[in-house]
Amino acid sequence: MPELPEVETVRRSLEERILDKVIARVQIMMTKMVRPGAEEFAHGLVCETIEKLDRRGKYLIIHLTGDKALVVHLRMTGRLIYCHPDRPLDKHTHVILTLDDGHQIRYVDIRQFGKLQLIPKEELGVLSGLSTLGPEPLSDDFTKEGFKKALRNKRTKIKALLLDQTFIAGLGNIYVDEALFRAKIHPERVASTLNPREAVRLYTAVRDVIAEGIENRGTTLRDYVDGTGQMGGYQHHLRAYGRENMPCYYCGRPLERKVVAGRSSTFCPKCQKA
Numbered sequence: 223m224p225e226l227p228e229v230e231t232v233r234r235s236l237e238e239r240i241l242d243k244v245i246a247r248v249q250i251m252m253t254k255m256v257r258p259g260a261e262e263f264a265h266g267l268v269c270e271t272i273e274k275l276d277r278r279g280k281y282l283i284i285h286l287t288g289d290k291a292l293v294v295h296l297r298m299t300g301r302l303i304y305c306h307p308d309r310p311l312d313k314h315t316h317v318i319l320t321l322d323d324g325h326q327i328r329y330v331d332i333r334q335f336g337k338l339q340l341i342p343k344e345e346l347g348v349l350s351g352l353s354t355l356g357p358e359p360l361s362d363d364f365t366k367e368g369f370k371k372a373l374r375n376k377r378t379k380i381k382a383l384l385l386d387q388t389f390i391a392g393l394g395n396i397y398v399d400e401a402l403f404r405a406k407i408h409p410e411r412v413a414s415t416l417n418p419r420e421a422v423r424l425y426t427a428v429r430d431v432i433a434e435g436i437e438n439r440g441t442t443l444r445d446y447v448d449g450t451g452q453m454g455g456y457q458h459h460l461r462a463y464g465r466e467n468m469p470c471y472y473c474g475r476p477l478e479r480k481v482v483a484g485r486s487s488t489f490c491p492k493c494q495k496a
């Protein structure tokens with residue numbers, strides 16, 4: 223599933239190609255992928271100019287010059303790809319926006335959990351899911367002191383808390399496992415039991431893994447590609463995620479895997495004490 227670094231990479235790769243372009247034509251092959259209905263969606267997009275590309279958490283927000291914005295969530299396997307119309311059509315292509323430069327933006331999604339929502343810009347602040355997001359991990363809103371304080375009264379497992387988009391935006395299974403490993407904190411630790419030093423280590427680790435993920439243009443394990451169809455590179459730098467039974471980078475002991483908060487979690491039983 224694309225997490226913050228992957229969505230940010232999609233945003234950057236698309237931005238340099240689609241900014242100021244006009245949407246000339248809209249084709250919808252699967253109506254359940256779009257909101258509102260297909261007709262209103264297509265009608266609302268045609269002739270609109272792409273003004274700005276934003277990201278918040280795992281949401282990509284395409285601002286149009288009119289009063290609307292296109293909010294995209296890729297969920298499990300969504301891809302948004304800018305390409306030449308001659309490129310063979312992937313059979314899981316559900317929406318095609320043809321631009322005035324002749325190129326297309328194709329929405330491809332094997333599992334069909336993603337969503338493209340065209341909404342009035344004034345509703346960005348109240349849109350379900352988007353409006354309740356916690357702070358961006360790399361923003362000034364996410365502070366060491368604020369993080370320490372927020373952990374103090376949380377009786378939930380730290381893994382579940384970091385996955386909670388209302389607590390902090392953009393993290394998923396990969397970057398949470400990486401951050402906990404780097405901070406040497408067991409995924410099942412109750413958040414309020416972290417001492418100040420551990421909290422600071424975790425704060426730093428979260429910011430570091432997200433920044434490194436972006437620098438490496440995201441993690442491609444199966445489906446994720448950027449806005450031009452290129453794979454990311456952070457899969458070569460993962461230290462915990464997907465490394466079950468492989469030696470810990472710190473102590474050499476084999477990493478273990480366990481389901482925590484309903485998600486598969488890889489950790490070092492020695493370095494990350496329960």
Ligand SMILES: [Zn+2]
Binds near residue numbers: 472473474475492
């Ligand atoms: Zn270890």
